[in-house]
Amino acid sequence: MARVVLEGIRKTYPNCFKAIHGVDVEVEDGEFLVLVGPSGCGKSTLLRMIAGLESITEGQLTIGDHVVNNLEPSERNIAMVFQNYALYPHMSVYKNMAYGLKIMGLPKAEIEARVKKAAAILELTDEQLTRKPRQLSGGQRQRVAMGRAIVREPSVFLFDEPLSNLDAKLRVQMRLEIKTLQANLGITSVYVTHDQVEAMTLGHRLMVLNAGNVEQLGTPIELYQRPASLFVAGFIGSPAMNFAEARIDAEGKTITISGQEALPLGSGGMAEHGGKDVILGIRPEHLELVAGAPDAVPMTVTMVEQLGADTLVHGHFGESRSDLTVRLDGIRNIKGGEVLPIRVTPDHLHVFDPKTERRLS
Amino acid sequence: MLKNVHFGPSVLPFLLVLPQIIVTLVFFIWPASQALYQSVLLEDAFGLKTEFVWFRNFEELLSDPLYWDSFKITIVFSFLVAFLSMSFALALAIFSDRVIKGSGAYRTLLIWPYAVAPVTAGALWVFMFNPTLGIVSYALSALGYEWNHQLNGGEAMALVVMASAWKQVAYNFLFFLAGLQSISKSLIEAAAIDGAGPMRRTIDIILPLLSPTTFFLLVINIVYAFFETFGVIHVVTAGGPAGATNILVYKVFSDGFVGLDLGGSAAQSVILMIIVISLTVVQFKYVEKRVAY
Numbered sequence: 001m002a003r004v005v006l007e008g009i010r011k012t013y014p015n016c017f018k019a020i021h022g023v024d025v026e027v028e029d030g031e032f033l034v035l036v037g038p039s040g041c042g043k044s045t046l047l048r049m050i051a052g053l054e055s056i057t058e059g060q061l062t063i064g065d066h067v068v069n070n071l072e073p074s075e076r077n078i079a080m081v082f083q084n085y086a087l088y089p090h091m092s093v094y095k096n097m098a099y100g101l102k103i104m105g106l107p108k109a110e111i112e113a114r115v116k117k118a119a120a121i122l123e124l125t126d127e128q129l130t131r132k133p134r135q136l137s138g139g140q141r142q143r144v145a146m147g148r149a150i151v152r153e154p155s156v157f158l159f160d161e162p163l164s165n166l167d168a169k170l171r172v173q174m175r176l177e178i179k180t181l182q183a184n185l186g187i188t189s190v191y192v193t194h195d196q197v198e199a200m201t202l203g204h205r206l207m208v209l210n211a212g213n214v215e216q217l218g219t220p221i222e223l224y225q226r227p228a229s230l231f232v233a234g235f236i237g238s239p240a241m242n243f244a245e246a247r248i249d250a251e252g253k254t255i256t257i258s259g260q261e262a263l264p265l266g267s268g269g270m271a272e273h274g275g276k277d278v279i280l281g282i283r284p285e286h287l288e289l290v291a292g293a294p295d296a297v298p299m300t301v302t303m304v305e306q307l308g309a310d311t312l313v314h315g316h317f318g319e320s321r322s323d324l325t326v327r328l329d330g331i332r333n334i335k336g337g338e339v340l341p342i343r344v345t346p347d348h349l350h351v352f353d354p355k356t357e358r359r360l361s
Numbered sequence: 362m363l364k365n366v367h368f369g370p371s372v373l374p375f376l377l378v379l380p381q382i383i384v385t386l387v388f389f390i391w392p393a394s395q396a397l398y399q400s401v402l403l404e405d406a407f408g409l410k411t412e413f414v415w416f417r418n419f420e421e422l423l424s425d426p427l428y429w430d431s432f433k434i435t436i437v438f439s440f441l442v443a444f445l446s447m448s449f450a451l452a453l454a455i456f457s458d459r460v461i462k463g464s465g466a467y468r469t470l471l472i473w474p475y476a477v478a479p480v481t482a483g484a485l486w487v488f489m490f491n492p493t494l495g496i497v498s499y500a501l502s503a504l505g506y507e508w509n510h511q512l513n514g515g516e517a518m519a520l521v522v523m524a525s526a527w528k529q530v531a532y533n534f535l536f537f538l539a540g541l542q543s544i545s546k547s548l549i550e551a552a553a554i555d556g557a558g559p560m561r562r563t564i565d566i567i568l569p570l571l572s573p574t575t576f577f578l579l580v581i582n583i584v585y586a587f588f589e590t591f592g593v594i595h596v597v598t599a600g601g602p603a604g605a606t607n608i609l610v611y612k613v614f615s616d617g618f619v620g621l622d623l624g625g626s627a628a629q630s631v632i633l634m635i636i637v638i639s640l641t642v643v644q645f646k647y648v649e650k651r652v653a654y
Contacts, residue, residue, distance in 0.1 A: 051550075051554065052554075053550050053553070053554075072553070073550075073553045073554045074553065074554060074555065074556035074557075078554065079554065080550075080551070080554050082547045082550070082551060083547070084545060084547055086545065086547035086548050086550065086551040087551075088548060088551075088552075088566060089548075089570065090569040090570060099552075099555050099557075099565070100554075100555035100556055103555055103556040103557055103561065104556060148551075148555075152555075
């Protein structure tokens with residue numbers, strides 16, 4: 001049980017490449033923090049810095065009551081689950097889980113009790129404990145890797161894309177298991193993923209990283225409802241948010257996508273940004289198909305994807321070049337070439353500055 | 362689906378494999394069959410008379426205490442060479458795997474000794490350990506130790522072992538390094554998080570995972586020590602003093618071409634052939650099974 005506090009954490013590699021440009025975050029005791037971002041954004045580097053596998057160039061890392069910058073990984077009281085599980089191939093499952101405890105110098109009985117307990121939590125049978133890792137399926141290996149983390153009874157769990165080697169179905173199942181496990185054990189966890197669905201479902205809070213910078217830190221719903229930047233807006237949510245160049249009128253009451261009708265800006269308008277060129281973001285699920293509504297905008301359909309529960313309609317507004325995706329619920333009989341009346345709900349507009357790419361309002 | 366490609370009848374494939382077949386026949390099959398044939402013959406020293414004697418050459422050989430001495434010497438020699446060169450190479454590979462800066466240059470330098478011919482390697486060590494001129498024996502005498510491998514059998518053995526092992530270190534180093542690099546880095550990191558220090562990680566994780574490489578190299582090194590160290594022995598000690606470094610392959614040469622006992626020498630080569638064949642069988646049969654961890 002511990003808080004993890006990162007203050008001004010930076011990483012510069014010997015070849016002068018700056019991987020992390022200053023991260024400040026306090027992970028509360030028992031919190032599940034997800035680091036999410038595209039590959040190469042520095043999320044794994046940051047996790048490895050917390051683990052002690054990479055040195056910290058600048059800043060201070062505190063786990064519990066101790067500054068751990070210069071401590072060895074084993075002295076930080078953490079446990080890590082690796083992407084490829086990193087199970088010792090020549091040891092049985094039991095020995096894999098017991099190895100760390102053996103090094104700690106625990107008595108045999110204690111080791112056995114802890115391994116048995118972890119195996120019970122993870123539903124690993126006694127027979128499976130005697131097997132070698134290569135005789136297990138992907139999901140079972142994943143469980144063993146978590147078991148090895150659990151037996152150490154660490155104050156922090158670190159997960160480095162633990163589900164990315166599993167097939168889609170197993171991934172959903174293990175995701176739920178990890179969430180349940182973390183909730184039951186109440187151990188502070190930091191989880192790295194590039195999958196936004198995983199991030200949204202698992203994390204109490206998400207930290208979106210982009211090229212070594214923190215784009216936004218917040219709860220999944222905060223990130224969804226009020227993305228702080230174009231990057232977060234495009235990254236969180238599936239299918240991705242639609243973007244279009246637009247202009248706010250002088251009074252800040254309406255917004256116009258180039259060559260289209262003006263749309264009213266919701267709640268109070270944006271007087272301070274009157275007359276400004278902006279980028280307008282609208283989520284596919286916040287566009288409605290409304291026949292005969294006066295404020296509907298015509299959308300030309302190019303492609304339709306039927307998902308059963310939803311129908312994704314791809315196309316563009318009138319003659320506009322910018323692509324547009326609309327998510328309609330249920331099965332719809334729509335074909336390419338049709339023109340649909342689409343209504344934008346004013347309360348769900350996201351307006352970004354095209355230069356700074358930050359959210360306006 | 363893999364498609365079977367059929368070519369029309371042509372002499373071209375046969376022409377293409379012909380050089381290889383000729384080389385094999387002339388340099389391997391023919392001498393080997395000659396040795397097999399010679400091993401059942403008794404020929405006088407002038408080559409005037411040849412007599413077919415069945416297995417008498419082998420009987421004489423196996424009842425000759427000198428032959429068994431040579432056998433023991435070979436086993437001691439090859440064990441020492443394999444052990445020394447492999448342990449040294451492993452240590453170098455483990456250190457080199459941790460080097461970050463200039464590892465390329467460092468590794469290239471470590472590979473150089475492999476390019477040195479056995480005779481040259483032997484000459485190099487003879488110069489260094491020459492009792493009157495050698496720099497090492499000079500240093501040893503300054504420390505109060507009189508080195509003379511020309512008189513002392515143990516020292517002679519030590520010298521040929523060092524020279525042979527030195528040459529093989531580079532080869533072993535390459536394989537160990539490749540083996541080390543194929544071990545997933547996250548395994549080492551997982552062990553580090555589990556609290557294992559560098560020494561502990563080496564013993565608990567790296568060495569077991571290297572065991573396929575180790576086993577492969579053990580066989581290769583024994584074969585090397587058995588057969589390819591002829592040049593080193595010839596230059597450094599010529600089997601002496603008093604047969605102290607007379608390993609089997611050297612005995613074949615000295616009995617056959619110096620002692621002119623062609624039948625006995627051929628019988629020895631046949632025994633060596635059987636040894637190398639069985640080592641190769643062991644290699645093929647078990648190297649893959651040992652991989653199982």
